[in-house]
Amino acid sequence: MYWNYVLIGYVVVFGGLGLYAVSLLRRGRNLAEQVEPDRRRFLD
Amino acid sequence: MTEPTADPDPAEQTTEPGPSVSVDLSPRDLPGAAKRRSLRNWCIVGALSLVLAGILYQALTSARVFFYNVDEAIARRDELGSQTFRIQGTVVDEPADIGGAMVFTIAFNDETAVVRHVGDEPSDLFEVGIPVVAEGHWEGEAFESRQLLVKHSESYVEDNPDRLVPDK
Amino acid sequence: MSPPTSTGPAATPTGSKLTRVLGSLSLAFLAIFLLFGLMLSPPEVSQREAVRLFYIHVPSAVIALYLAFGLTAVGSVVYLRKRSTFWDLLAWSAAEIGVLFCAFTLVTGMLWGRPTWGVFWKWDPRLTSTAISFVLFIGYLAVRQLDLTPEARSSRAAVLGIIGFLNTIVVRFSVSWWQSLHQGTTLNPVDTQMDGLHLLSFFLGFATLALVFSWLLVHRFRVAWLAHQAGEAGLDRALAERRAEATGRTV
Structure with a gap:
């Protein structure tokens, strides 16, 4: 009973987190190409 | 012509470009796309303010005495x-x-x-x-x-x- | 947004040993949590399976309103006092992820409200104050995109970040200050109203989402740092061009 609401909730949360994580990694890759290695602090 | 990238501290260039050189640091007109982007961002802030005002109105009328x-x-x-x-x-x-x-x-x-x-x-x-x-x-x-x-x-x-x- | 040029951990500039450890722990906890949250924990006597939304709704709310927006407030205060780029970018990063978790709080709350209350949404004090937090922090993110000087942008955002976090106090006490449709506190340290596998599943859900939050925060901060550095490099280039122009005029 109520499995539909539960599953939609879990898909929204973990699907949303997955999509956001992928977009974050892509933003990082794209930006790193524009920044000289000596300016990349806090990256390790 | 001096080589600008040779200067180690770019911040100093803004105030001390050289004894006889005056650098124009005044803002220049934004290109059209940047102007539109700026206008759009201010519109988003305005729209969000309206949404917030609407929610606050609900808070003051409906939510304060919910039952x-x-x-x-x-x-x-x-x-x-x-x-x-x-x-x-x-x-x-x-x-x-x-x-x-x-x-x-x-x-x-x-x-x-x-x-x-x-x-x-x-x-x-x-x-x-x-x-x-x-x-x-x-x-x-x-x-x-x-x-x-x-x-x-x-x-x-x-x-x-x-x-x-x-x-x- | 262009696709990544290559794949694998070595090609992730914002990845490091720390994020790989956090990421691995997040995935391990996620697997265990899904097992308990969706399979091993029993239904609740009256709410049946809808209780499973508790395991993601409450952690999302705690992480968004206290952890993320709290971090934004701390970063904002430190920025206003010391003008520290580090804290400014940390505040921004926490706010962005906080908005995401706040959205999860609202969505899972609505999905939970329909089968239990009978409606997706009511302008109840807890729901209304949470919606205000959500809009305030979307406003924070919008201010960070405004066409202002970087200092003005950061200062205005910092003030909004502090005000936004103050609203968390209203959210916290809304169910006791006003009469509310929303339930009161279940996880009261003195008298917890949940036990057994329900409580274990909740803790697993909280640990999973807290680990994911930490992983995202490190990556988001590094993205913000890279963007800041890219902006600085752009400014350097622009200054160099102006300087070259000026030198050209005087020659």
Whole structure:
């Protein structure tokens, strides 16, 4: 009973987190190409 | 011509470009796309402010007094008249179907009120002993409800197959 | 947004040993949590399966309103006092992830409200104050995109970040200050109203989402740092061009 609401909730949360994580990694890759290695602090 | 990138500290260039060189640091006109982007961003902030104002209006009108308990609603019966409000109480008897209306009694602080609900059925959690919030108005001694919400408790009990007490 | 040019951990500039440890722990906890949250924990006596939304709704709310927006407030205060780029970018990063978790709080709350209350939404004090937090922090993110000087942008955002976090106090006490449709506190340290596998599943859900939040925060901060550095490099280039122009005029 109520499995539909539960599953939609879990898909929204973990699907949303997955999509956001992928977009974050892509933003990082794209930006790193524009920044000289000596300016990349806090990256390790 | 000097080599600008050779300078180790670009911040110094803004103030000390050289003894005889005057660097123009005044802002130049934004290109069209940047202007549009800027306008769009200010519009977003404006729209968000409107949304926030709308929510605050709801907070000040609807959310501040979300409901009256049965005893408060009875005490304010004359003042409330026929205006719409929400009443909260615990269901004390099984609902009866009278003329298409769901009729039952709710109680709070030793006061009781009869609710006549006409509208969508409440959620499956509705049962005797559970608190409900009904939206409607006084009609004489009874409360005419158009919407019935179930207020579930903060207690959670596992429904184990080996429970000694059967589920309701 | 262009696709990544290559794949694998070595090609992730914002990845490091720390994020790989956090990421691995997040995935391990996620697997265990899904097992308990969706399969091993029993239904609740009256709410049946809807209780499973508790395991993601409450952690999302705690992480968004206290952890993320709290971090934004701390970063904002430190920025206003010390003008520290680090804290400014940390505040921004936490706010962005906080908005995401706040959205999860609202969505899972609505999905939970329909089968239990009978409606997706009501202008109840807890729901309304949470919606105000959500809009305030979307406003924070919008201010960070405004066409202002970087200092003005950061300062205005910092003030909004502090105000936004103050609203968390209103959210916290809304169910006791006003009469509310929303339930009261279940996980009261003195008298917890949940036990057994329900409580274990909740803690697993909280641990999973807290780990994911930490992983995202490190990556988001590094993205913000790279963007800041890219902006600085752009400014350097622009200054160099102006300087070259000026030198050209005077020659």
